[in-house]
Amino acid sequence: MQKVDYIIKADYLLTMEGDLSVIRHGAVAVTGSTITDAGTSQDISGKYTSDNIIDSGNSVIFPGFINTHTHAAMVYFRGIADDLPLQVWLEQHIWPNEMKWLSSDFVADAIELACLEMLKAGVTTYSDMYFYQNISAKQLDKIGMRGVLGSGIIDFPWKDVAQTPDDYFVNCEGLINTWKGNELVTPCVAPHATFTCSPDKYIRAKELAEKYDVPLHTHLAETQFEVAECMKRYGKPPVEHLDSIGFLSERVSAAHCVWLTDKEIDILAQKKVGVAHCIESNLKLASGIAPLPKMLKAGVRAAFGTDGAASNNDLSILGEMSTAAKVHKGVSLDATVVDSKTAMLMATRTGAEIIGLGDKTGSIRPGKKADLVIANLNKPHLTPLYDIYSHITYCMRPGDVETVMVNGKILIDKGRTTTLDQADVIAKAKAWQNKIQSR
Ligand SMILES: [Zn+2]
Incomplete structure (x- = not known):
């Protein structure tokens, strides 16, 4: 009998491996940060012993969810301006507030709230695009959550982050040099969008990512405004434009991809670009509805992103x-599209793949990192249960998540946080809210 930690x-x-079949009475053996084995409970109990046996009964174990596109620190702007057209929301509310409030201190505190919310909802990894990522990285390392942290790049200087656009590249290279190889933090290069980044920024971003073999993350074809702007500047729609300058590859995850021509869907498939489908953000900001079924049919790799909490919420x-x-x-008008197995695969394994962590997380397989969720099925809204995939997609709520393990460490233990002090995190958020409201 081999001894394991859990x-x-x-x-x-x-x-979320193989044919996606459900293992009834299943078990996972974990050693250190890694999954040792997974199978039926009988099989695992016959091969391994442990001092820590968690028998959660009427529950389901699945790989932690992957949030493939967010701006985590924006969680402090949740609900600050709703029910407004995108440009008004962005230019009159979000940008001025970011300009006024964003700082290292703001990001350090906000990241704790974002991680707390995500972990309690079963999200074990997120892919971010923002500034002050060195601060976020330190917080992730402390909290124990996994993240791909994209250091933002735009054409113009911004606050104390960049006196000149060159500084974004300096910041990004610094992030890479500090964090590359870290167990939890993956640094990433994140040119913002086609209307805020000139082609030379995109090309430099790509060269930087290739030099260090790190992922690329951008916004792409989110709104009709962006498409019109891209046509005006470059004579091509956004996906064609980025393809024409050689930016697109398997290394890229692109958020939104709402406004696409059929030709552009083919380009995304051919270039193996990962798409972060952010449907709730797109709906709330009235940006449109991305052609997800068409993308999936064409073989585009797509997963889910929440976008920032200011647009979701x-x-x-x-x-x-x-x-x-x-x-x-x-x-x-087709009830067969985006079925519950497809949704679950997008939320887990494909999500990990499109942000460059496919060999590390996103499924439960020996050798992968132990990023696991246990959700309690002993709930009225989850009873009876004929199809577990259907229940997770259509009925499960964040409150059903009870225990969350990241990298072999339990971060949420039957609802209680082990590395974050929930009362303190909420008190800090309230204090920031009071400050922001008083101005
Ligand atoms: Zn975004």
Whole structure:
């Protein structure tokens, strides 16, 4: 009998590997930060012993959700300006508030709230685009959550972050040099969008990412405004434009991809670009509805992102799954599109793949990192249970998540945080709210 650090058992186990079959009475063996084995409870109990056996009964174990596009620190602007057209929301509310309030201190505190919210909703990894990523990286390292931290690049100077556009590249290279190889933090190069980054910024960003072999993250084809602007400047729509300058590849995850021509869908598939589908943000800001079923049919790799909490207004992937599965059925008049297995695969394994962490997380397989969620099925809204994939997509709520492990460490233990002080995190957020409101 081999001794392991944890044996975690539940009535249902979804590994998100192979044919996606459900393992009834399943178990996962964990050693250090890594998954040692997974299978039926009987099989695992016959091969391993542990001093820490978690038998969660009427529950389901699945790989932690991956939030493939967010601006985590914007969580402090949640609900600050709603029900407004995108340009008004952005130019009159979000940008002025960011200009006034953003700082290292703001980001340090806000990241704690964002991580707390995500972990409690079963999200174990997020891919971010923002400034002050060195601060976020330190927080992730402290909290124990996994993240791909994209250091933002734009054409113009911004606050104390960059006196000249060159400084964004200096910041980004600094982030890479400090954090590359870290267990939890993956540095990333993040040119903002085609209307805020000139082609030379995109090309430099790509060269930097290739030099250090780190991921690229950008916004792409989010709004009709962006497409019109791109046509005006470059005579091509956004995907064609980035393809023409040689930016697109498997290294790139692109958020939104709402306004695409059929030709552009083919380009995304051919270049293996990962798409972060942010349906709730796109709906709330009235940006449009991305052609997800068409993209999936064409072989585009797509996963879910929440976008920032100011445009969603939460950071839960469960909400994205449910909304996407329903909206695309309604829009296409086809109830078979974005079925619950597809939604779950997007939320986990594909999500990890498109942000460059496919060999590390996103599924439960020996050798991958132990990023696991246990959700309690002993709830009225999850009873009876005929199909676990259907329940996760259509019925499960963040509050059903009870235990969350990241990199072999339990961060949420039956609802209680182990590395964050929830009362303190909420008190700090309230204090920031009071400060922001008083101006
Ligand atoms: Zn975004």
